[in-house]
Amino acid sequence: MVGRKQFDVDEALRHAMHVFWRWGYSEASIDRLTEGTGLGRSSLYSTFGDKSALFRKSLQRYEQTYHPLYSQALSGSHPNPSAVVAAYLQVTLNRIADPTVPDGCLVTVSATQFPALDAEGRAMVRAMIDGVRAMLEQALLAAGADEQEAAELALCALATNKSLAVLSRAGFSSEELATVAAAAARIPQDTDPATGSRVPRAAHRGRGAVRHRQKP
Amino acid sequence: MVGRKQFDVDEALRHAMHVFWRWGYSEASIDRLTEGTGLGRSSLYSTFGDKSALFRKSLQRYEQTYHPLYSQALSGSHPNPSAVVAAYLQVTLNRIADPTVPDGCLVTVSATQFPALDAEGRAMVRAMIDGVRAMLEQALLAAGADEQEAAELALCALATNKSLAVLSRAGFSSEELATVAAAAARIPQDTDPATGSRVPRAAHRGRGAVRHRQKP
DNA sequence: CGCATCTTGAAACGATCGGTGCAAGATCTG
DNA sequence: CAGATCTTGCACCGATCGTTTCAAGATGCG
Numbered sequence: 001m002v003g004r005k006q007f008d009v010d011e012a013l014r015h016a017m018h019v020f021w022r023w024g025y026s027e028a029s030i031d032r033l034t035e036g037t038g039l040g041r042s043s044l045y046s047t048f049g050d051k052s053a054l055f056r057k058s059l060q061r062y063e064q065t066y067h068p069l070y071s072q073a074l075s076g077s078h079p080n081p082s083a084v085v086a087a088y089l090q091v092t093l094n095r096i097a098d099p100t101v102p103d104g105c106l107v108t109v110s111a112t113q114f115p116a117l118d119a120e121g122r123a124m125v126r127a128m129i130d131g132v133r134a135m136l137e138q139a140l141l142a143a144g145a146d147e148q149e150a151a152e153l154a155l156c157a158l159a160t161n162k163s164l165a166v167l168s169r170a171g172f173s174s175e176e177l178a179t180v181a182a183a184a185a186r187i188p189q190d191t192d193p194a195t196g197s198r199v200p201r202a203a204h205r206g207r208g209a210v211r212h213r214q215k216p
Numbered sequence: 217m218v219g220r221k222q223f224d225v226d227e228a229l230r231h232a233m234h235v236f237w238r239w240g241y242s243e244a245s246i247d248r249l250t251e252g253t254g255l256g257r258s259s260l261y262s263t264f265g266d267k268s269a270l271f272r273k274s275l276q277r278y279e280q281t282y283h284p285l286y287s288q289a290l291s292g293s294h295p296n297p298s299a300v301v302a303a304y305l306q307v308t309l310n311r312i313a314d315p316t317v318p319d320g321c322l323v324t325v326s327a328t329q330f331p332a333l334d335a336e337g338r339a340m341v342r343a344m345i346d347g348v349r350a351m352l353e354q355a356l357l358a359a360g361a362d363e364q365e366a367a368e369l370a371l372c373a374l375a376t377n378k379s380l381a382v383l384s385r386a387g388f389s390s391e392e393l394a395t396v397a398a399a400a401a402r403i404p405q406d407t408d409p410a411t412g413s414r415v416p417r418a419a420h421r422g423r424g425a426v427r428h429r430q431k432p
Numbered sequence: 433c434g435c436a437t438c439t440t441g442a443a444a445c446g447a448t449c450g451g452t453g454c455a456a457g458a459t460c461t462g
Numbered sequence: 463c464a465g466a467t468c469t470t471g472c473a474c475c476g477a478t479c480g481t482t483t484c485a486a487g488a489t490g491c492g
Binding site: 004029030031041042045050051 | 478479480481482483488489490
């Protein structure tokens with residue numbers, strides 16, 4: 001049981017990711033992580049560092065697993081912006097339907113636990129969300145949306161992704177989730193009913209979006 | 217400091233609710249609850265019972281606070297289903313904009329932490345979600361939606377509510393949240409482009425929506 | 433083989449977890 | 463006032479938290 005490593009590092013990381021995914025950062029105790037990975041405490045710490053570092057590596061592992069799926073779904077040629085949103089959300093639905101992974105979404109669970117994360121964890125979660133958002137905007141532009149429409153639809157698709165994760169956690173059925181996703185893909189561009197021209201909306205991506213004030 | 221109660225029970229419960237709201241169930245330690253409420257451990261336990269009971273009473277307090285706002289917003293006469301969705305989400309936006317309460321939504325934070333809750337907590341969260349869903353359906357029917365449309369739009373409005381809570385937690389600006397809410401209110405009913413007739417969708421509210429299988 | 437290197441399991445660290453016991457003392461009842 | 467009742471602060475409980483230490487032993491290199 002000693003000498004050279006007795007386990008596959010990437011497999012262990014995958015299992016650790018599942019523990020964080022299912023339990024969230026705070027409830028993912030070292031004991032649950034050792035049980036989930038099959039590793040001893042020594043191996044966990046010597047291989048991945050402390051809990052915060054393991055969490056960050058789990059986030060990277062998550063991105064490395066699902067980012068390509070989103071990228072592939074968005075990179076194809078889409079006839080219109082709605083098709084982009086539908087393709088994006090279908091990847092999310094597929095992941096949620098996968099019985100071999102926990103409910104919801106690691107990023108969403110982590111986002112709701114922001115106060116429990118350290119600065120590095122928060123920054124990484126935020127960066128992953130912004131990354132997908134940028135990916136969506138590019139794909140929407142490529143599908144013929146103008147800049148404003150792309151920004152708005154990217155935000156809505158992102159929001160729907162988060163809602164699917166929450167509802168999935170609360171036990172909603174895959175049919176109900178599919179209904180939500182289909183509806184999100186039907187969101188029309190925002191036009192003024194009187195003139196038919198676009199109504200200005202605040203969907204710009206200011207970096208000032210991050211609040212610094214601390215709420216109670 | 218002894219004799220008769222030295223604090224207002226409802227005020228203390230309000231503060232405890234804020235602690236659960238901000239930190240989530242697992243990170244809401246007894247120390248944080250005592251600090252947030254200003255009560256000693258003895259007073260906390262003798263007044264509210266253990267942590268799980270206090271959590272349930274906080275959920276009730278949350279419902280008692282915000283349910284009437286939703287009820288009032290939905291009870292008015294709305295010209296069409298979209299107006300119902302808009303009114304519902306406006307209440308959510310107002311709550312998120314309130315600087316005196318934490319980010320997001322207690323129900324959403326609790327839903328993402330389902331594995332950390334006991335059976336009673338999970339059931340209560342689930343019941344609160346179902347309650348709002350039923351309220352939305354009734355209001356949508358009253359606004360002229362047919363049964364299927366009401367079920368679908370209620371689900372989507374609920375989903376958007378959850379997404380606003382998550383994005384708020386991740387630091388998105390109130391302008392961005394308002395954009396998401398406005399887009400959700402624009403979701404059209406689902407029609408077949410060829411025939412113009414409604415396309416059957418699985419938005420029925422089966423009680424079988426609750427999964428019993430346990431994911432990893 | 434001899435020795436350095438590495439991994440592993442187990443024990444232990446102080447800190448914090450949720451929860452309880454209890455004596456001090458203020459209030460209420462008579 | 464006398465005694466019962468109640469609240470409060472504080473100490474303390476065992477369990478678990480994240481983390482470190484360390485000896486035992488398998489491996490690789492000379």
